[in-house]
Amino acid sequence: MVAQAQNNPKNQCPICKESTTPDVATFPFCSDRCRKIDLGKWLDGKYIISRAVEQSDLEEGQ
Secondary structure: OHHHHHHOHHHEOOOOOOEOOOOOOOOOOOOHHHHHHHHHHHHOOOOOOOOOOOHHHHHHOO
């Protein structure tokens, strides 16, 4: 079962593509380093949201 989890593309770190598992504290990242790299990309504006936020998006969390 562990081998299946490691081969699952959903269980790859989005930054370095290393295998990771949902029980890791930094999931979906393999490490704190990769988590911080991802945060830095958001803060630098390298990631964008593809559409404007709509009222229905805001109401979903209520």
